[in-house]
Amino acid sequence: MSRKREADPDIANEQHEAPLLLDPWGRELTPEASRMAGEWWAVRQHIDLISDEKLSDLGSEAELLLEAAYFRREYTRLAAGWRRRDHVLQPNARTYEPPMPKFVGSLPPHPPVVPALAPALYEVARTYQQLQKSLDRVRCDEGPNWPISDLIQIERLRREYHYQQYPRLWNQCGFCWEPRVPDADLIQAVENEALQESGQKLEERPPLCPEQEAVVKLAEQGENIFYTGSAGCGKSTVLHEIRRRLRAQGKVVQVVAPTGIVALAIGGTTTFSFMGWTPDNLKKPLKELCGMTAFKANGETAKDLREVDTLIIDEISMVENTFFERMDRVLRFVRGLNENDKKVPLKTVDPADLPFGGIQLIVTGDFCQLPPVDPFKHCFGCGFELEKIDADTKTCHNRNCSEDLFMLEDQYAFSSQAWRTCNFKYVHLKTIHRQQDGMFRALLEKCRAGVPFSEDEIQILMNHESNTQDALRLLPTRWEVKQKNEAAFKRLQDTPKSYLCHDGFYWNKKHVRLRDKFRMSPSGADPNHPHHRTLDELKDHRFEVHLQLKKGMAVLLLVNLDLGAGLCNGSQGVIVDFECVRSRNLMSKIHEKPKAYKRAIGGFADSFEGEDIPLPVVRFKNGVQRTIPPECQINELGNFAPYSLMWRAQIPLMAGYALTIHKAQGMTLERVIIDLDRAFQAEQVYVALSRAKTLEGLKLVGRSTTALEGLLAGNPVVRRFMEETKWMEFEDIE
Numbered sequence: 001m002s003r004k005r006e007a008d009p010d011i012a013n014e015q016h017e018a019p020l021l022l023d024p025w026g027r028e029l030t031p032e033a034s035r036m037a038g039e040w041w042a043v044r045q046h047i048d049l050i051s052d053e054k055l056s057d058l059g060s061e062a063e064l065l066l067e068a069a070y071f072r073r074e075y076t077r078l079a080a081g082w083r084r085r086d087h088v089l090q091p092n093a094r095t096y097e098p099p100m101p102k103f104v105g106s107l108p109p110h111p112p113v114v115p116a117l118a119p120a121l122y123e124v125a126r127t128y129q130q131l132q133k134s135l136d137r138v139r140c141d142e143g144p145n146w147p148i149s150d151l152i153q154i155e156r157l158r159r160e161y162h163y164q165q166y167p168r169l170w171n172q173c174g175f176c177w178e179p180r181v182p183d184a185d186l187i188q189a190v191e192n193e194a195l196q197e198s199g200q201k202l203e204e205r206p207p208l209c210p211e212q213e214a215v216v217k218l219a220e221q222g223e224n225i226f227y228t229g230s231a232g233c234g235k236s237t238v239l240h241e242i243r244r245r246l247r248a249q250g251k252v253v254q255v256v257a258p259t260g261i262v263a264l265a266i267g268g269t270t271t272f273s274f275m276g277w278t279p280d281n282l283k284k285p286l287k288e289l290c291g292m293t294a295f296k297a298n299g300e301t302a303k304d305l306r307e308v309d310t311l312i313i314d315e316i317s318m319v320e321n322t323f324f325e326r327m328d329r330v331l332r333f334v335r336g337l338n339e340n341d342k343k344v345p346l347k348t349v350d351p352a353d354l355p356f357g358g359i360q361l362i363v364t365g366d367f368c369q370l371p372p373v374d375p376f377k378h379c380f381g382c383g384f385e386l387e388k389i390d391a392d393t394k395t396c397h398n399r400n401c402s403e404d405l406f407m408l409e410d411q412y413a414f415s416s417q418a419w420r421t422c423n424f425k426y427v428h429l430k431t432i433h434r435q436q437d438g439m440f441r442a443l444l445e446k447c448r449a450g451v452p453f454s455e456d457e458i459q460i461l462m463n464h465e466s467n468t469q470d471a472l473r474l475l476p477t478r479w480e481v482k483q484k485n486e487a488a489f490k491r492l493q494d495t496p497k498s499y500l501c502h503d504g505f506y507w508n509k510k511h512v513r514l515r516d517k518f519r520m521s522p523s524g525a526d527p528n529h530p531h532h533r534t535l536d537e538l539k540d541h542r543f544e545v546h547l548q549l550k551k552g553m554a555v556l557l558l559v560n561l562d563l564g565a566g567l568c569n570g571s572q573g574v575i576v577d578f579e580c581v582r583s584r585n586l587m588s589k590i591h592e593k594p595k596a597y598k599r600a601i602g603g604f605a606d607s608f609e610g611e612d613i614p615l616p617v618v619r620f621k622n623g624v625q626r627t628i629p630p631e632c633q634i635n636e637l638g639n640f641a642p643y644s645l646m647w648r649a650q651i652p653l654m655a656g657y658a659l660t661i662h663k664a665q666g667m668t669l670e671r672v673i674i675d676l677d678r679a680f681q682a683e684q685v686y687v688a689l690s691r692a693k694t695l696e697g698l699k700l701v702g703r704s705t706t707a708l709e710g711l712l713a714g715n716p717v718v719r720r721f722m723e724e725t726k727w728m729e730f731e732d733i734e
């Protein structure tokens, strides 16, 4: 049989019209490689259509199977050679399933459930892979000698895998997906990951509700998504689940947030750190920023950025328009570069045509919450510091720069050009989990939408019956918070107990870019411990460096300790006693935890130098009393497992008298007193009010009425965006 088959004219025609395909690295394939992919898919589809489901008699399809094997190899040869027709595939090189051309129809993207395969299915997939490998060893020009029995066996395994793994998909598309098994490295990495399970995973989380689950499914299908919803609808909860599931698929998932506080709380990094930038880098012209990112640290930053499959951006409301735009442009540039060819100019690079250089982008947050801090500081084009013309407009005075006016109303990411190219699926989560009370929810929704409160509603908010004994005060400025906490602490008679945090890291040397990340500096927190050091990278951590506690002190819990008992991040209580434990006893209770966790807690215990550790006993507002042991929060860094880790261990409590509204973002509070006297942003009002679980647990004091009347959230630009957006219906997602 001649392997040099001419292209099927029908397919060839379709190929003419269809855009060129992208290889798994997002590079545009040559017409020849795209054609081979098309041929392979046409033959594969044909086999699936003509053979019965169980493949009881596949002998008659042998010829087709041989053809498919040939096209697969040819596709691999051309794709590996990328732009070279004469590329020769090494005799033992493995081959790849070609990407799907448009004419095949809209199949969902390949769902590679790699590390989560059931053992039986795993065996099927592994046998498939081994057989495929042995086939790959037979050289291309020996095609006719490929063992038919192996080809048939491979086909059977493909189907068996598909039936078991995706029973519904067969009916939808009449096509079997190729089994995917992790290679040895990945298996090893996944096992290591289990060993080093991060603090994020150690924390308990509620099961997802149907609409939340639907968003996760959308993410699993590879879509670009913007999902939003009112405060407390579970955006962060969904984010954690998306990361977990996509990583289980073997994808490189990075989670970022615009501020260090939020980034550390969600186990991610800041947007700056992800891009390898410092705030000063924004003073560079865009072109320089592209170059700097591409070649910084011998191209290590770029290498990492090229590996990312999915980027999740949290608190998108705080990401400024031009920052979002810069991320897009730089990622297009960097991911477009050929790793070996550092000087490829922008325009020759294919992923430059894809938003964010082809990364799957998932953004979340609520534009009715806090906006970007100090927007439009530097000109997007040239990096010059922008100057204010009036309260709403800035301009660039660089005569050589084509950028002109920057209007404050365009500050949000959704106003950027990049946003429009992302082709997001828009999801608005509707179920609010934080508040149950219908009237309170309605008031919050009004505030979020910027609908002015009526006189009666302001009366309700200001003068309803409340139980806010020992409540936390949310205040707009850091200075007020410091004053309040220090004054309350001083009033308590008890001798304070001191706790120094323990910071540490594990660096996987394969994450070259992280080499300089782990700098420890003297903390200077306690004069009795001059050698105490902390990680610079954790300076915004919610666990305090030097925690001081006293009996009678109001405290706030900073982790989900026991959801069943109602003890979660934000639970409030009072220290009623201290229970002294031996370090050995403390360690014996955590013997099943990951290594890094145990090491961190061990480090924390060491600072007591053999003395008993006084653990605070807290009576929470819901009546539950608990001794609070030290906790360790582990942040995973790097693109692949075993992840580099950095951690902080500390008693997971903070003074429960006052907190800034900024720090409270993302928290759920049972009893809260809000003084909006100095609120300077409309969105602060909504963020502050929506922290409370109930109206009963909320009290507004001072001149808050003025803020309620005058500082309504629901910025008109945000409102228009929300109204004009075409949100997906829940059923569409399913």
Ligand SMILES: Nc1ncnc2c1ncn2[C@@H]1O[C@H](COP(=O)(O)OP(=O)(O)OP(=O)(O)O)[C@@H](O)[C@H]1O
Binding pocket: 206, 207, 208, 209, 212, 229, 230, 231, 232, 233, 234, 235, 236, 237, 238, 366, 433, 434, 568, 665, 666, 667, 668
């Ligand atoms: N499906 C669910 N079932 C029960 N509780 C849930 C569910 N999803 C989220 N929650 C709880 O609701 C509260 C708010 O969740 P989360 O912090 O994820 O919301 P959010 O939308 O990110 O809030 P914010 O916008 O204020 O940051 C948390 O206490 C969380 O545990």
